[in-house]
Amino acid sequence: AQSVAQPEDQVNVAEGNPLTVKCTYSVSGNPYLFWYVQYPNRGLQFLLKYITGDNLVKGSYGFEAEFNKSQTSFHLKKPSALVSDSALYFCAVRDDGVTGGGNKLTFGTGTQLKVEL
Template structure:
């Protein structure tokens, strides 16, 4: 079965510093990996995805993610954090079934960016 793990419940960074939110995955076959962000009392918003190709994927709001097959990781990164980046971040993996699919989410990592 496909799964993702987010080892950190919370990440704290200062504004202007680089940030990394970690994710590891376990899949059979080629991974379809995603990052989503959730602001308080809101639904999730798609940030970026890795399907194939370049290991460095660029997404919305200046975020990027690095796919590392040997380490089975898909860490989310941003060169310079903003206070407005403070939110809940979810790593996810697509699980294809017979005739359909489902997306499996990690437990989430809360990012706090301090001014």
């Protein structure tokens, strides 16, 4: 069964500093990896995804993520955090549908990012 681990319930960072939100995954076939952000009382917003190719993926609002196959990780990063980045971030994985892994999007438990002045 596929799974996603977000080891940090909360990440605190000062505005202007770089941020990293960690994610590791387990999947039977080739992974498709996604990051979503959720603001209070709102649905999830898509940030970026990894399908194949370049391990560094750039997404919305200055976010990027680095795919590391050997470490089965897909950490979210931003060079300079903003207070407005404070939100709940979800990592998700879906297998390629070929290897019988269920072909559904599996989410982590989320990491609350708090950016302070």
